Amino acid sequence: MTVTIVKKPSLITDILIYIIQDHFPNFILKIYDPHFLEMLIKNENITDIILIDVDIDKDITFLIQHYKNLNRKVMIWTGSIYNYKLIDFFRLNLDAYLYHKMEEEELINAIKMVLKDEKYVHPQLAFILLNDYYQFVNIQFKKPAKLLTTREWEILELLTQGYKNDEIAQKLSLSVKTVKNHVNSILKKLGVKDRTNAVIKAFRHRWFY
Numbered sequence: 403m404t405v406t407i408v409k410k411p412s413l414i415t416d417i418l419i420y421i422i423q424d425h426f427p428n429f430i431l432k433i434y435d436p437h438f439l440e441m442l443i444k445n446e447n448i449t450d451i452i453l454i455d456v457d458i459d460k461d462i463t464f465l466i467q468h469y470k471n472l473n474r475k476v477m478i479w480t481g482s483i484y485n486y487k488l489i490d491f492f493r494l495n496l497d498a499y500l501y502h503k504m505e506e507e508e509l510i511n512a513i514k515m516v517l518k519d520e521k522y523v524h525p526q527l528a529f530i531l532l533n534d535y536y537q538f539v540n541i542q543f544k545k546p547a548k549l550l551t552t553r554e555w556e557i558l559e560l561l562t563q564g565y566k567n568d569e570i571a572q573k574l575s576l577s578v579k580t581v582k583n584h585v586n587s588i589l590k591k592l593g594v595k596d597r598t599n600a601v602i603k604a605f606r607h608r609w610f611y
Contacts, residue, residue, distance in 0.1 A: 404430045404448065408465070409455040409479065411435065414502060418479075418509075425510050439465055451475040451516065453500070456487060466494060475516050483526055498522040511596070525601050526564035545609045550591055557584050562601050562610050 405422065409415045415433075422429060432449065434442045436458040443465065452469050454462055456478045469476050477498035478491055492499070497516045500509065501524040512522040545555060553574075560570050567585065571578045585597060594600050604610055 403428060403450050404432065406432045406434065406442070406449040406452045408434045408436055408439070408442065408452065408462075410458070414481075421506055421509060422513070426513065436460060436462075443468055449474060451477065451497075451513075453477040453479060455479045456491060457481050463490075466491075466496070470494070470496075477512070477516060477522075480527070488527065499527045500524055501526050508598075511598070515598075521602070522598060523602060524564075525561060525598060528562065528564075528598075528601050528605060550588060554584055554588050554591070557581065558588055558600065558604055559610055561585070561588075561597055562604050 403426075405426075407415070407419065409418070419431060419433065422431065436455065439460065439462065449469070452465075452474055454465065454476070456462060457480055466476055466478075475497045476494075477500060478496055479500045479502065480488065481502040483501070488499075498512050499522065500512060503526065504512075504524050508524065512524075515522045550558065556574065557570055560573065565573065567578050567581045570576070571581045574581070589595065589597070589600055592600050592603055594603055
């Protein structure tokens with residue numbers, strides 16, 4: 403399994419590489435500086451997954467399209483939820499949308515999901531991207547009131563906004579344990595295995611925007 407990373411040299415890049423090598427030792431990593439994108443395509447680098455940092459002052463749409471045409475897995479990485487290009491990238495239906503504040507466990511889970519042909523969107527990005535999209539199309543469906551309790555709907559909405567359990571607990575004046583119990587109940591009722599898929603399902607059904 404060959405993974406190509408297109409990202410500027412930095413401490414974050416080094417940490418990213420270390421985490422991937424540590425948890426996926428069979429991966430062959432190829433690192434490219436964004437300034438040499440032409441070289442990347444010219445070399446016809448054969449890769450299974452490409453992870454691209456989109457926070458660069460270059461048009462990387464051609465690179466994304468190139469690897470999509472080759473049926474490769476394409477993941478993007480951003481350090482800003484206010485990147486004006488995110489909506490366009492979201493509409494490309496890529497395999498993963500990563501956020502630089504994601505925890506190590508979230509990164510590992512994202513890669514595992516992509517390997518299983520599943521999609522991953524970091525909750526913080528899901529809120530921004532899908533919120534903007536549904537405001538654009540001006541569509542919102544009513545939430546099925548009996549599916550979740552009032553408190554569970556409240557917590558699910560906070561999940562779509564990227565809140566973590568301890569932050570939800572603080573905001574709603576609940577214990578972290580109580581929040582965890584509510585989250586587990588939400589996952590069970592929605593028929594999903596993790597909070598990321600709960601957020602995706604909520605936006606897919608347009609319960610929030």
